[in-house]
Amino acid sequence: AQSVTQLDSHVSVSEGTPVLLRCNYSSSYSPSLFWYVQHPNKGLQLLLKYTSAATLVKGINGFEAEFKKSETSFHLTKPSAHMSDAAEYFCVVRSGAGNMLTFGGGTRLMVKP
């Protein structure tokens, strides 16, 4: 069985300040981990993915995430928030037979001017 917990349902930051969106996972197998972003009434866009290569993964739009096996975490960070980063972010784990995806509950990022 696998599960994903996004520790914050809402995160609010000021434009230009760092962003930290937290994600913890559990998995019986070596997982692949993803972060997706969803803007209102839109589909999902892949930000980055970890698939057992480098533990520090760089994605699009300046985002990056670090896979920490000992902490079972895959937190998403960005050094400086932009207004256009305001959206819903989902941490997703994939493992085991069938490559099924399990979604976290989502974190809504708000960026204040």
Added chain:
Amino acid sequence: GAVVSQHPSRVICKSGTSVKIECRSLDFQATTMFWYRQFPKQSLMLMATSNEGSKATYEQGVEKDKFLINHASLTLSTLTVTSAHPEDSSFYICSARDDSAYYNEQFFGPGTRLTVL
């Protein structure tokens, strides 16, 4: 990159009617597609796995006679919401797994907003 389309993007229908939503992989083949449902301000919940040429696999609690899935080709899966009711109003998102991708990555469609009056 791989593109998945959904049609329609938005549909409003009367209670009791049926609605068909299409999911297409535009530049790759997808033996397997997935249908998700997302309620407002909630995460995505997997409804069913659609397999080309065979019956779909439904998640627990999802009525297969209510949500008919057909995956007739390697690039098209359809979800039909039969006898829709207001509680079926939701955002439906499909994804397609690229058969040729090394990690069998899933690519998501833009979603379909269904409103049942």
